Amino acid sequence: MNKLSAKHSLLSLDSTIIQKCIHCGMCLPSCPTYQETKIERNSPRGRIALMRAIAEKRMDLTASFAHELYFCLGCLACQTACPVGVDYKTLFEASRQDIEKSKILNNPLRLLARTFLINYLFLSSRRLRTFGRLLRIYQRMGLDRFFKSLPFLPAKLKDMLAQIPSIAPHFSFELIPPRELPINTPTRWKVGLLTGCIQDLVFSKINRDTADVLLYNGCEVICPPEQGCCGSLHAHNGEMETAERLAKKLLAAFPIEELDAIITNSAGCGSHLKHFSDLFPPGTFWRKKAEAWDKKVYDIHEWLIKIGFSPPQAFASTNQSHTVITYHDACHLCHGQKIKNEPRTILQSLPYVQFIELEESDHCCGSAGIYNILQPEMAHKLLNKKVEKIKKTKASIVCTANPGCLLFIEKGLKKHHLNIQTIHPISLLAKGYKLKDTGSSPFLQ
């Protein structure tokens, strides 16, 4: 058995990873599911105890265990909190992989949804875009509203339909050429830009803003038009082999050696993209390529701080009023990549904004990949909490750096009839570079 598959099953996992947990309970206060239920099996240490029982063959992999691992958000707050350094991410992914292999949760509907989403749609950028085009038409014709108004549709289905985000008018490749050079600044770096899957459909504007910000800061931007999904969705949902296939596609799409950095603006992708080498056995061709890749992947905020970005300028006449903004830490940025200060530094550099810290900013908003679809009840509890905290800041803009969080928080704010915008920090920075002296809060326009 090679090292790759060893890492992806509880039974073959290096036993020291699982034994590292000393069940001290220091992670319990930060776990959203435990905080909600106060039941140990819903806590990191409870879940690890179950994994250990399976690894040591004291317990079978049961449906109840499988449900538990899908009740876990995979937010990794426990990993940040753990003083011992338990690698929960590896344990979590190995467990889900075992669960999917065992087919214990399979039922026709789940199978259909998973096959369609994970094994069909998110496998090819062409399919994804075709689907996006269809969805765009469907939404333009108002069919989404029509379906939602049908009295006979089950509430659950309506809720699922309501989750479908609005498709952007353009895809990333229509907005960003394969190669672009800075205009008013000398070129200091050459970077690749990852456009992602959901971003590409829904947030192509954020990708364009990211390119603008990079160009403004002296980076030549290489953006291959055919990229596709990075596979983080698959890795989190027990589909390691597919994740591997998608990784190969990306590794082949970028001229890795020529680049100083490969930039992502999506937190969830970033924490996966930085560990491509884990997917391949040591010594292989792909492993070597992935190792070179891993070293060059940067989250956009991280990269900007590393190269010393230029903050936007204020105007000479400064009678502009300030806009209150706040920031929600996406789990896979703060827990997955330990990036907390960088986005704050960027936001605090903007003129005419007052930055207010969000209480419990690093608590999961409930979005968590497709968690909000699979576990709507828990997800909405967390969302409501998040909205309450945002309300308390009195901010007009809440920033966060993950497409899932942006969509979910926006939905929560709308539901509570709050007129607060959700914006990616990089879009706000891009706006900052183009500010006009309008005499009122420039960021709100």
Add this chain to the structure above:
Amino acid sequence: MASLSFPNEALRSLIDHFPESSLLISKEDLIPYSFDATATFYHAPLAVLFPSSIEDILWVLQWAKSNHACILPRGSGTSLSGAAVPQKNSIVLSMTKWNKILETDPDNLTLLVEPGITTQAVQEEAAKFSLFYPPDPGSYKISTIGGNVGHNSGGIRGLKYGVTRNYVLGMEVVLPNGQVVWLGNKCVKDSAGYSLKDLFIGSEGTLGIVTKVLLRLIPKPQERQVILASFPTLEAASEATSAIIKAALIPSALEFLDQKTIECIEAYSPAGFPKESQAVLLIESDGHPQAVQDEIIRISQVLKQYGPLEIKIAENPKQQEQLWSARKVAFSALARKAPTVLLEDVTVPRSSLAQMIHKIQQISKTYAVEIAVYAHMGDGNLHPVFLGDEKNKDLMEKVFRAMKEIFLYAIKLGGTVTGEHGVGLAKKEFLAYQYKSEEFQLLKNIKKILDPDNLLNPGKIFD
């Protein structure tokens, strides 16, 4: 996962009585309750009950009595002595959902809470009224007041402010015989007979189930300063501590960390501890700004006589907070060093600190067992941490022998086998060494009077 020896019909009657949402019985539910934060002790309970009323507790007590089962009251299961590990035929009574503040009385400086509330939530409630709840165990974010009472827990501020016992004015307790009693009151003094509430503090869930706790709060100190002093040897840091106590200086905290501990907590989250020095003292002075200033100067003068490598003062509250948060995770962080970490809690008279520290180093060499040490040094309370490996029988054998020798030496110095973590399962073998036989019998008699059927957490503290 009904135990084979336990009759199914009995379990059935329990299952029939409680709704599914408050009684957990599946294997997946029970495995996560088969341990606390102590290494090497595991035993799954028969069931886990989340009571929703006193009546539920009374019912399950009666049920346990009729069916020869027993009850383990449990908070967050962070006990470090095995006190919260189930024994044969145990029902875990989880109090974590009883976590409300029932009354804040700023006129009398008291707080009435349910036992499942966390220590941190109590501290935060006090702070809302500019008041202060000093007991501060490293586990404060998750440990419950019920658990703190169960172990008479201490923490880093014990030196000046004492331990949980000093802040409990009263409590409601369900006795094993089904009576519900209220012990204590809001008065700051009370000479009405035996101090019964004190019997339950530190009783490790063996005498009664605590269902409400009345806590005493004090005014919040105005100013706080933190000194970080590093030393070339462990002995020098120990002697400096004894000298501070001898000079009748009582800072609010006086903590000790050895080099291994520092290395681990810096690996978790860098807080600015000097990684090269063999030992550091972390000292906090609080109170009136003038008094704090004065105390800091006098402590520094004493420290200087013991050859410190460096004496630093934390520059701002943020830095202070960083040092304390790092200090609080010391035990867990040490688990980075070994697969199994066992921790002791010996406490000695403070004039004997250097002797005790020296002996620990000697024992470590003799048995070839790695021992890290951190300590509530000002309290004379040492936490030697043994780096072991559950899978290595030889090593564990040596660890247990080394542990025993440290216990015996502490007793010889006039110390105790546990300063704050309790006896539980881990130290019961050594309790008999510390007590004379008539004293030990007195302990047991009290249990017999209150719990003749041995319903509550049997097998803890003594057999």
